[in-house]
Amino acid sequence: MAVKLPLDEDLIARHNAPRLPALQDEYAGLSRALERRGIAIDAVKGRAATLQLACPSWGVGVGGTRFARFPMAGEPTNLEEKLDDCAVIQQLCRITPRVSLHFPWDQPSDPAAVRERAATLGIGFDAVNSNTFQDQADQERSYRYGSLSHTAAAVRSQAVAHNIECIRLGRLLGSKSLTVWVGDGTNFAGQQQLGDSLDRYLESAHAIYAALPDDWKMFIEHKLYEPAFYSTVISDWGTSILVAKELGPKALCLVDLGHHAPSVNIEQIVARLHRFGKLGGFHFNDSKYGDDDLDSGSINPHQLFLVFNELVTAALREGEAFSPSYMMDQSHNVTDPVESLLSSAEAIGIAHARALMVDRSILSDYQQSNDVLMAFRTLRDAYDLDARPIVAMARYEAGGAIDPIGAFRESGWRVAKAATRRATGRSAGIV
Numbered sequence: 001m002a003v004k005l006p007l008d009e010d011l012i013a014r015h016n017a018p019r020l021p022a023l024q025d026e027y028a029g030l031s032r033a034l035e036r037r038g039i040a041i042d043a044v045k046g047r048a049a050t051l052q053l054a055c056p057s058w059g060v061g062v063g064g065t066r067f068a069r070f071p072m073a074g075e076p077t078n079l080e081e082k083l084d085d086c087a088v089i090q091q092l093c094r095i096t097p098r099v100s101l102h103f104p105w106d107q108p109s110d111p112a113a114v115r116e117r118a119a120t121l122g123i124g125f126d127a128v129n130s131n132t133f134q135d136q137a138d139q140e141r142s143y144r145y146g147s148l149s150h151t152a153a154a155v156r157s158q159a160v161a162h163n164i165e166c167i168r169l170g171r172l173l174g175s176k177s178l179t180v181w182v183g184d185g186t187n188f189a190g191q192q193q194l195g196d197s198l199d200r201y202l203e204s205a206h207a208i209y210a211a212l213p214d215d216w217k218m219f220i221e222h223k224l225y226e227p228a229f230y231s232t233v234i235s236d237w238g239t240s241i242l243v244a245k246e247l248g249p250k251a252l253c254l255v256d257l258g259h260h261a262p263s264v265n266i267e268q269i270v271a272r273l274h275r276f277g278k279l280g281g282f283h284f285n286d287s288k289y290g291d292d293d294l295d296s297g298s299i300n301p302h303q304l305f306l307v308f309n310e311l312v313t314a315a316l317r318e319g320e321a322f323s324p325s326y327m328m329d330q331s332h333n334v335t336d337p338v339e340s341l342l343s344s345a346e347a348i349g350i351a352h353a354r355a356l357m358v359d360r361s362i363l364s365d366y367q368q369s370n371d372v373l374m375a376f377r378t379l380r381d382a383y384d385l386d387a388r389p390i391v392a393m394a395r396y397e398a399g400g401a402i403d404p405i406g407a408f409r410e411s412g413w414r415v416a417k418a419a420t421r422r423a424t425g426r427s428a429g430i431v
């Protein structure tokens with residue numbers, strides 16, 4: 001099948017040509033800095049180039065808060081247009097080869113045709129996401145008081161059936177995993193018996209798990225609070241890992257960086273989940289106060305680095321057997337979503353590259369001899385290095401843009417789409 005990428009290939013070449021000498025110069029400078037540490041930059045770049053992030057279909061539209069949404073001219077209005085924007089992101093940054101769909105938001109009338117169209121655009125499909133946290137117009141029973149853990153068996157059955165339908169659609173699209181997040185919980189003490197809610201959830205989750213193909217994974221996404229503000233059924237990584245262990249080997253935990261209590265040590269949670277073979281994947285974003293869904297690395301790039309420090313450690317020990325699923329899960333309220341996703345993909349790539357630059361054998365020696373300060377400084381030394389030339393060079397060599405956001409603006413993509421795509425509404429919430 002002939003691939004027809006959305007942006008003119010010459011545009012990227014014309015964009016890169018005048019920027020290449022400066023990139024080569026900066027890459028050579030970093031190469032010398034790493035050489036003095038006994039690290040070969042090409043090996044780091046080779047591993048940096050293996051990072052792959054999924055783009056969320058809902059992330060390419062302008063998001064919103066509980067209060068308002070401010071639409072943007074030229075944002076996507078349907079699945080086809082979302083795929084076009086995701087393909088633009090992949091063409092420019094080359095580390096987002098797959099899209100994660102959300103049903104029924106992205107319900108395809110002809111999944112085979114959608115799969116073929118995506119392939120033509122140079123992209124595929126990652127985890128499919130079920131949605132039992134809101135009611136749809138044609139829905140028989142309401143999720144107002146819960147879905148998989150609802151007190152009524154008929155509502156639970158409806159939610160289970162929806163998840164099984166997501167698996168069916170995902171198989172037709174070429175996906176290999178289902179992400180299950182439920183907003184189930186309570187807003188009042190006494191509203192439900194806390195243990196019984198989890199039992200009902202488990203019974204439903206077992207029914208979904210039983211419908212998983214052998215080569216599929218089921219990601220359990222926990223979230224501390226919201227929309228339920230007193231108790232949430234799958235509230236934390238402890239509940240998540242217990243559920244995943246009870247369901248079986250195909251059930252794994254998903255870490256969304258915004259879904260934890262404030263000041264929790266997320267990198268330690270990552271290490272714990274990995275230790276027990278239950279680290280399934282990540283939803284990358286950043287937060288200041290709660291589940292803010294801000295751009296990855298925009299608030300706390302150091303935490304992102306520390307998370308990748310754990311991931312790189314695990315990857316070094318296990319090689320290709322270690323392959324968590326990575327996705328960006330963000331809400332873009334005041335920026336162009338394509339630009340935010342390009343910026344975030346770069347931030348994640350930089351955090352990964354910094355972790356790859358840690359001198360692990362020296363770090364291990366300092367840890368073993370309890371030289372606390374030097375262990376800390378070994379880690380910090382890698383964080384303080386400017387990893388941008390590695391990420392940019394890997395991107396350039398893969399056919400992407402040296403400055404993806406600059407190239408996106410030069411392409412005039414959004415202006416052109418503003419003239420052809422219909423206007424969207426102001427309704428609050430996620431697109």
Ligand SMILES: [Mn+2]
Nearest residue numbers: 221256283329
């Ligand atoms: Mn998430």
